[in-house]
Amino acid sequence: MTSMKLPGLPDPGRCLVMGVVNVTPDSFSDGGAWFDPKRAIEHGLRLAEEGADLVDVGGESTRPGAQRVSLEEELRRVAPVVRELARQGVPVSVDTMRAEVADFAVEAGARLVNDVSGGLADPAMAELVAKTGVAYVLMHWRGHSHAMQNRAVYSDVGAEVREELVHRMDAMVDEGVDPGQIVLDPGLGFSKRPEQGHNWALLAELESFTALGRPVLIAGSRKTFLSRLLSDTADTPRPAAECDAATVALTTLSAAHGAWCVRVHDVRPNADAVRVAAAWSDGGARL
Numbered sequence: 001m002t003s004m005k006l007p008g009l010p011d012p013g014r015c016l017v018m019g020v021v022n023v024t025p026d027s028f029s030d031g032g033a034w035f036d037p038k039r040a041i042e043h044g045l046r047l048a049e050e051g052a053d054l055v056d057v058g059g060e061s062t063r064p065g066a067q068r069v070s071l072e073e074e075l076r077r078v079a080p081v082v083r084e085l086a087r088q089g090v091p092v093s094v095d096t097m098r099a100e101v102a103d104f105a106v107e108a109g110a111r112l113v114n115d116v117s118g119g120l121a122d123p124a125m126a127e128l129v130a131k132t133g134v135a136y137v138l139m140h141w142r143g144h145s146h147a148m149q150n151r152a153v154y155s156d157v158g159a160e161v162r163e164e165l166v167h168r169m170d171a172m173v174d175e176g177v178d179p180g181q182i183v184l185d186p187g188l189g190f191s192k193r194p195e196q197g198h199n200w201a202l203l204a205e206l207e208s209f210t211a212l213g214r215p216v217l218i219a220g221s222r223k224t225f226l227s228r229l230l231s232d233t234a235d236t237p238r239p240a241a242e243c244d245a246a247t248v249a250l251t252t253l254s255a256a257h258g259a260w261c262v263r264v265h266d267v268r269p270n271a272d273a274v275r276v277a278a279a280w281s282d283g284g285a286r287l
């Protein structure tokens with residue numbers, strides 16, 4: 001596991017667990033359960049109690065075909081939740097592609113900016129990240145540089161995703177971001193075709209991602225590639241909410257292969273899994 005210390009984040013010497021709080025009416029895997037700020041705050045507190053090292057608060061669904069929400073609406077959704085969780089001492093990350101939302105969240109105490117666009121959606125993001133020194137997740141999502149129909153066409157998905165992540169990291173560093181702030185994320189499910197095994201190919205090469213020298217975040221929880229793997233005999237994919245056991249297996253393997261953090265919905269079993277992986281890898285030395 002890459003035990004690189006990131007600014008403002010814990011370093012317990014094991015894979016971290018990031019719990020998900022989607023403050024959205026339509027997220028793919030927990031659509032609308034935490035849209036009410038009070039419920040979202042309660043859920044975030046519960047995830048922290050269950051063992052989340054970070055609670056990731058997002059106000060904009062990224063599911064395929066989702067419409068973007070306005071800046072005002074995204075802020076309305078995430079502000080009260082980020083502010084209250086941070087006030088209560090919960091380590092918070094903000095899942096946003098907007099520099100203004102990130103700026104607000106860091107001001108309110110967020111310790112990490114989680115940007116699924118890898119800085120492509122908002123040209124002001126790099127400057128904000130550089131200015132604040134905040135830890136930053138740079139996720140791979142082929143954005144405006146590829147036409148829609150080519151976004152999920154790869155000849156070697158692992159090599160191409162790594163190359164494009166390094167390119168984005170270099171671009172952020174050129175704009176003043178310290179490489180020590182950056183976490184890399186292959187973007188499972190984002191312009192990756194489950195029917196072509198892209199997500200499993202990326203996971204199988206996790207150690208090639210950690211070899212890039214930055215912490216790696218793996219976020220496969222309840223995603224379509226898991227549902228398809230667990231399809232029934234009638235080829236009906238397993239419902240997302242019934243993929244938590246598979247997610248725990250993914251967590252265990254990701255931690256064993258060096259992931260810095262896993263992003264999950266069902267925290268408790270995944271918090272247990274990262275501890276099992278840590279005990280296994282160090283032969284129980286830290287018990």
Ligand SMILES: Nc1nc2ncc(COP(=O)(O)O)nc2c(=O)[nH]1
Pocket residue numbers: 020022027028029030062063095114115116137139185187188217219220221222263
């Ligand atoms: N860093 C990172 N952030 C993310 N945020 C949302 C989703 C979409 O999943 P959800 O709707 O289940 O939260 N996936 C990612 C991801 O893969 N990586």
